[in-house]
Amino acid sequence: MIKMPATVKDWIILGLRLFFAGTLIYASIDKILNPIDFAQTIFNYQIIGVRLSRWVAIWLPYLELILGLFLLAGIWLKSSARLNLSLMLIFLVAVGQAYFRGLKISCGCFAVDGPEKIGIGDIFSNIALLLASIVLVLLLEYNPKKST
Amino acid sequence: MxxxxxxxxxxxxxxxxxxxxxxxxxxxxxLSANTPATVTAINPEDAFLALMQEEAYFIDIRPAEEFEADHIAGAISLPLFDYFQSPDSLRNLAPEKKYILYCFDPECKEAEMIAAEMIGYGFQNVAILEGGLSAWLGNGFPTEL
CATH class of the missing domain: 4.10.910 (30s ribosomal protein s13; domain 2)
Incomplete structure (x- = not known):
């Protein structure tokens, strides 16, 4: 549940929760609506094979959606935050390897067939998201009032 | 978790x-194919030669309306979305034949995906047209309506 924060730390936790909840829920919508295009986007990263990319395409958007909703509602908060951190790390690795391999593909981060190609800005934004997710996990770990 | x-x-x-x-x-x-085949690239000149000598079948990955506007002679239309709706369309093709896949643009990730799928089904000879239909047209090679 969203409670009124009592300390600065609680305010930061609430802000990060709402930020990641909004980001994850928004990012999941286009992927849920267009699973075929999203499977193609995943395949374009050339990390996993053609069939496995489809499994990820029907799973990842719902993971993002549920994580977003759980972060928003405060359900299994620590576990959700850890999974969120794992996702941000995976996204950074995927985007980073595509950039450094010179793949001319769209990120697919928020829209499955966006026209923009992966650039250095995507790397920095993913690093920022990863750092923010680490902060959220650390603050929750050292906050005994929060539930798991 | x-x-x-x-x-x-x-x-x-x-x-x-x-x-x-x-x-x-x-x-x-x-996919259960045991074949070690890999997807190769073929330049427009060699692809045109293969067309003239009837050595290969062309597969057009573009949307149906673009295929209807113009396409390489004899090409099979297989838009990505249609393939996802009717996957049997690939299985109806003879795996021992040679197939050349193309889009319009040089970057054709959809063709790479379909080609990987074909290799998985046991197709032995699958290639992607380098530069796509734009390179084909740039070389002055013909299309049909």
């Missing part, structure tokens, strides 16, 4: 089956 991962996977599979644009179950099952 495992519970969240499991629930979202099961939920994703379930909703995908109800989704009007969901990925069909047979396109999720593992």
């Amino acid at each position: 495992l519970l969240i991962l499991s629930l979202t996977l099961v939920g994703g599979i379930f909703i995908n089956q109800l989704h009007p644009q969901g990925i069909r179950w047979e396109l999720l099952l593992p």
